[in-house]
Amino acid sequence: MSERNYSLLGPDGARAVETGLAAAEWYHTEVPRKVMKELMGRSDGPAIRDTIVLYGCMILFAGLGIWLWPSLWSAPFWLAYGVLYGSASDSRWHECGHGTAFKTPWMNNAVYQIASFMIMRNAATWRWSHARHHTDTYIVGRDPEIAVMRPPEFAKLILNFFGILDVLKFFPTLIQNALTGPTKDERTFVPESEWPKVRRVAQVHLAIYLATIALALWMGSILPLMVIGLPRLYGAWHHVMTGLLQHGGLADNVIDHRLNSRTVLMNRVSRFIYWNMNYHVEHHMFPMVPYHALPRLHETIKHDLPAPNRSIAEGFRQMWPALRRQLRNEDYFLKRELPATAKPYREDFHTAALGAAE
Amino acid sequence: MTQWIDACATADVDEEDLIRFDHAGRTYAIYHSPEGEFFATAGKCTHEEVHLCDGLVMGHLIECPKHNGQFDYRTGEAMRAPVCVNLKTYPVRVEGGRVMLQVE
Numbered sequence A: 001m002s003e004r005n006y007s008l009l010g011p012d013g014a015r016a017v018e019t020g021l022a023a024a025e026w027y028h029t030e031v032p033r034k035v036m037k038e039l040m041g042r043s044d045g046p047a048i049r050d051t052i053v054l055y056g057c058m059i060l061f062a063g064l065g066i067w068l069w070p071s072l073w074s075a076p077f078w079l080a081y082g083v084l085y086g087s088a089s090d091s092r093w094h095e096c097g098h099g100t101a102f103k104t105p106w107m108n109n110a111v112y113q114i115a116s117f118m119i120m121r122n123a124a125t126w127r128w129s130h131a132r133h134h135t136d137t138y139i140v141g142r143d144p145e146i147a148v149m150r151p152p153e154f155a156k157l158i159l160n161f162f163g164i165l166d167v168l169k170f171f172p173t174l175i176q177n178a179l180t181g182p183t184k185d186e187r188t189f190v191p192e193s194e195w196p197k198v199r200r201v202a203q204v205h206l207a208i209y210l211a212t213i214a215l216a217l218w219m220g221s222i223l224p225l226m227v228i229g230l231p232r233l234y235g236a237w238h239h240v241m242t243g244l245l246q247h248g249g250l251a252d253n254v255i256d257h258r259l260n261s262r263t264v265l266m267n268r269v270s271r272f273i274y275w276n277m278n279y280h281v282e283h284h285m286f287p288m289v290p291y292h293a294l295p296r297l298h299e300t301i302k303h304d305l306p307a308p309n310r311s312i313a314e315g316f317r318q319m320w321p322a323l324r325r326q327l328r329n330e331d332y333f334l335k336r337e338l339p340a341t342a343k344p345y346r347e348d349f350h351t352a353a354l355g356a357a358e
Numbered sequence B: 001m002t003q004w005i006d007a008c009a010t011a012d013v014d015e016e017d018l019i020r021f022d023h024a025g026r027t028y029a030i031y032h033s034p035e036g037e038f039f040a041t042a043g044k045c046t047h048e049e050v051h052l053c054d055g056l057v058m059g060h061l062i063e064c065p066k067h068n069g070q071f072d073y074r075t076g077e078a079m080r081a082p083v084c085v086n087l088k089t090y091p092v093r094v095e096g097g098r099v100m101l102q103v104e
């Protein structure tokens, strides 16, 4: 394979459908049904606790930021608030979108709607794009959530640590969604019955942004935007940092999550912000397992997975050179060793992709 | 033409769980509700071709293992996105410890 075409309407996506790479049956580690049922079990307790801590800290940090505004002493509180707004909302969006964080559906939905607003994603559209990401993870031309396309564009990656490209893309889409519903690309994965919902959600989000801007103009201060909107820029870095590690430098066009996803062991604060999505191979293999059970799932199946990276820094040390090599050779990716206890990769399924690894 | 077929023993399906049952080239899911009743639906999700047998039964809901779509397995009604199309259901009766399924 040479040049990749990531368009959802392009030839690579059509080829993936033709060859059966799209909507394929993926590799799963064997887990006894009894154990899996226990791991999949739902509860409200952990997510209620985490949500109280999250929203409590956000109110506290924003309150201190406003109180100390415009002195420089407010900066640390804005930075802390920003990470919770612009990064923790990504993982809340994700987990509640799966419907696994809480046992009670309305709680999942309420946190999902709030998180979607903060992370600047249309709550109705992104549910579907994420379903496609799970069906066709890193299948070129099929997966709408490929964070690092090949060859990697480092300038874009770095700009996105401050959410710049995401936000620049978000507002024109928001306006288009509010006026006419989903864009042409979005219509490839959002069913027609949901198009009116996409429009309604966009209108609500747009109204909130317009009201915030109006308030800022009336006050003659950017303070309202420090609370709503701007933290998506100044607090995005953590979710971009952890998000890049999910699949960066690994294989594409394969149907084994051990080849295209990365598990990274992290410190407690990052795991709270990221809601345990650092167990990313585990999450993709078994999306029914709630975030709070992922460490247990990891213990259950680690004999069948490549060894996890032991820290964020180690993950970057491994990923960054691989991304740089992809500048020269688009087909290059990191193929990690499996432990002796694991079932080997199915080379016959992945000849095209595995040929390029080292 | 419809016919009753012997799908499994009642003891084969744990309470609040399901199993897969294949017959004549088709795949079905047999459920055991928390009240001790048995139900049957088509074996694959209506969103994509995914077997529901690896999913999770919660009360009267079956959650699909791929994208967490949910159906009420008693009626087949689609309850949670991304599933929009209802699941086909099949009549079930229990006879002498066996779960019988009526299929076309």
Ligand code: FES
Pocket: A131, B045, B046, B047, B048, B049, B050, B064, B065, B066, B067, B068, B069, B070, B082, B083
């Ligand atoms: S395949 Fe069942 S919800 Fe998508």
